[in-house]
Amino acid sequence: METSEVEKFNLKNFLSTKLAAIAAATVAAVGVGSLAVTSSVASGNEIVAGVRAEGKPIGGMTAAGAEKFFTNVAAQKIHALKFRYEGEEFIITPEEIALTPLVDKATREAFSYGRGGSTLGNFNEQIKCILNGRNVHLDAQYDSALLEEKLSEIAAKIDRDPVNAVCRFSGDMIEKIPGVIGKKLNTQELAANLKDPLTTLNLPTGAIELKPEEIQPFITTEDIASIDSVLGTYSTYYYPGDRGDNIWLAAGAISDKIVKPSWTFSFNDTVGERTWDAGYKVAGVIINGRPAEDYGGGVCQVSSTLYNAVLLAGLTPTERTPHFYQSTYVAPGRDATVADGYLDFKFRNDLQHNVYLIAEAYGSTLSVYVLGTKADLGGANIAIEREGSDMSPSIYRVWYSGNDVIKSEFLHTDVYETPKPRLDREA
Numbered sequence: 001m002e003t004s005e006v007e008k009f010n011l012k013n014f015l016s017t018k019l020a021a022i023a024a025a026t027v028a029a030v031g032v033g034s035l036a037v038t039s040s041v042a043s044g045n046e047i048v049a050g051v052r053a054e055g056k057p058i059g060g061m062t063a064a065g066a067e068k069f070f071t072n073v074a075a076q077k078i079h080a081l082k083f084r085y086e087g088e089e090f091i092i093t094p095e096e097i098a099l100t101p102l103v104d105k106a107t108r109e110a111f112s113y114g115r116g117g118s119t120l121g122n123f124n125e126q127i128k129c130i131l132n133g134r135n136v137h138l139d140a141q142y143d144s145a146l147l148e149e150k151l152s153e154i155a156a157k158i159d160r161d162p163v164n165a166v167c168r169f170s171g172d173m174i175e176k177i178p179g180v181i182g183k184k185l186n187t188q189e190l191a192a193n194l195k196d197p198l199t200t201l202n203l204p205t206g207a208i209e210l211k212p213e214e215i216q217p218f219i220t221t222e223d224i225a226s227i228d229s230v231l232g233t234y235s236t237y238y239y240p241g242d243r244g245d246n247i248w249l250a251a252g253a254i255s256d257k258i259v260k261p262s263w264t265f266s267f268n269d270t271v272g273e274r275t276w277d278a279g280y281k282v283a284g285v286i287i288n289g290r291p292a293e294d295y296g297g298g299v300c301q302v303s304s305t306l307y308n309a310v311l312l313a314g315l316t317p318t319e320r321t322p323h324f325y326q327s328t329y330v331a332p333g334r335d336a337t338v339a340d341g342y343l344d345f346k347f348r349n350d351l352q353h354n355v356y357l358i359a360e361a362y363g364s365t366l367s368v369y370v371l372g373t374k375a376d377l378g379g380a381n382i383a384i385e386r387e388g389s390d391m392s393p394s395i396y397r398v399w400y401s402g403n404d405v406i407k408s409e410f411l412h413t414d415v416y417e418t419p420k421p422r423l424d425r426e427a
Helices: 005-042 063-077 103-112 119-132 144-158 187-200 242-254 267-271 299-312
Strands: 051-053 081-085 088-092 134-136 166-170 173-177 182-184 213-215 229-237 257-259 264-266 282-287 290-295 316-319 346-348 355-362 365-372 381-388 393-401 404-413
Touching (some): 088 144, 119 134, 229 299, 242 365, 267 299, 299 365, 299 381
Antiparallel strands (some): 081 088, 355 365, 381 393
16 A cells, blocks of 8 residues: 555654754764763863863863972973173073963963853863864063063173274374273073063073164274374463463364264363363453453363464364453464353364374473364365454464465454453452
8 A cells, every 4th residue: 555645744743853952962962961061071170171271281180290290391392591792602591580380370271161150161161172172381580570570680791981092292203002892792682582482481492692772982993094194283382380271182182083074063062061070170260351360260271282283274264252462382373262152263174084183281381182084184284374453463374385374364363452450259
């Protein structure tokens, strides 16, 4: 007897319903069992399956076992930091920077997976651990201030100040002493680069090669390479004492200075204020056209001596002021007074190469030398000539080739006053 289509259809539905019910019952049974296991794990003392640390499974470990595991990992990873520079090694031990592995933190993290939530939440978390895994990393902490202190100690053994190249003149000989490049270890940058390796315990296994920054001196060996002669020199004379001490101090301030092409040299900017704090003493000065005493008396002799050397070297004065009345240490019209804040002596280097200043004050003689490249003057000799009276001199700079005049420059005409009575110091 054949089964009708209606009967076939009802049989199919019946079978589907039964199978769905059986499947649901099975899942329910498994779910209840799994939730029961989850509840057991969450209330137990073992790390859930799927948790790993340092590439190794640690599921099933107790908290004590995990703590021992991380302690062993730390022992393998923590070691001294080694640094090397020019064959010398420097070591910073873990104890010196209080480098400490965070074992408790890693243990708590490993033990936290699949716990602390609802039963269903713990179940889902444990399934994810089994399927996807969970990785726990052992971190560390350290004292950054201690690290910076130790790096500074290393830097103190490496750092060196740059040293300017210098010229020395003795007799007819110019001695050129090369400059020294300075070294500066950037400890802040080094500390910043070590932060991640220290906190993640990925310490470098070999020595870290230190690369301090090179600091060029202000006057390099190349800056004085072309200097081959004395372009101009001038000397004046003074009596030792407080005034002489001031002259010595100011001469030292302008000595060993380089002036490159197109640069302008300022006497006041170079010497600085003439004060007691700067070492200057009270000596004779001129204030408002009257003799007086003040700190730095005698410094004008240095600026005036420099002025004459600058003229003879073919350099260009750009700011110069005469005294109220004639000076005793230079010829009329060849002085250059200075005063803090408002009277300066300046000159510009219009030559093709650098010039180098040397000023010496010994005994009772002040000498200023302007060193440079002989070819810059084109073989000319320079003389300073005067027209007019001592009270109103006109000054010229004359360039000679042998006895022939190449050019003559008018510089200035000064008008001096008759000296006034001395100004009382307390006035």
